[in-house]
Amino acid sequence: MATPLLHSFCGWCLYRGLRGPLKLGGSSSGKLAACLVLANLPDLDLLPRLIFGVLSPHGLYTHNLPAAAGVGLAVGFRQGRQWGLMAFILVMSHLVIDFFTGLRLGLAPSWGLAWLYPLEGGRWSAPATLFLGTRHGSWEVLFSRANLWAPLYEGCLMAALLALAWFRRRPPGLLR
Numbered sequence: 001m002a003t004p005l006l007h008s009f010c011g012w013c014l015y016r017g018l019r020g021p022l023k024l025g026g027s028s029s030g031k032l033a034a035c036l037v038l039a040n041l042p043d044l045d046l047l048p049r050l051i052f053g054v055l056s057p058h059g060l061y062t063h064n065l066p067a068a069a070g071v072g073l074a075v076g077f078r079q080g081r082q083w084g085l086m087a088f089i090l091v092m093s094h095l096v097i098d099f100f101t102g103l104r105l106g107l108a109p110s111w112g113l114a115w116l117y118p119l120e121g122g123r124w125s126a127p128a129t130l131f132l133g134t135r136h137g138s139w140e141v142l143f144s145r146a147n148l149w150a151p152l153y154e155g156c157l158m159a160a161l162l163a164l165a166w167f168r169r170r171p172p173g174l175l176r
């Protein structure tokens with residue numbers, strides 16, 4: 001799966017882009033923190049493995065449409081419809097990124113997701129891999145040298161997107 005860096009970046013972009021249209025109120029660090037947590041929420045299924053060494057499946061129980069809908073409904077029930085929709089979108093952003101994540105970039109099948117679990121257990125892969133995945137069986141594997149490529153790639157990708165956004169919104173006359 002992709003790293004929390006990319007999921008958090010996506011959560012930050014969605015918060016900036018949707019807080020106005022969804023009328024989430026003014027900017028605040030608490031709301032941003034909630035969005036970052038929600039964008040990373042599906043990966044909580046890694047904790048039993050990393051803390052207790054339990055061989056629990058990663059990317060199954062929390063990485064599917066019913067789970068995303070459940071989070072949206074739970075948040076919406078507690079915080080209102082707009083936040084429920086925002087929570088659903090944030091969790092879905094995580095799933096979409098993970099859907100296009102694999103070990104080899106390009107026209108290679110991604111690891112994919114079991115989108116409809118537990119209703120249907122089939123795992124679907126994307127035809128192309130857009131994001132580099134990491135291995136995460138234990139702390140040693142998680143922080144191994146082989147896992148350095150994913151955050152490096154994601155850092156370059158995020159820097160390119162931020163540069164593009166800045167270039168499009170730069171003050172007139174700059175860079176002339």
Ligand SMILES: [Zn+2]
Nearest residue numbers: 001042043098
């Ligand atoms: Zn994930």
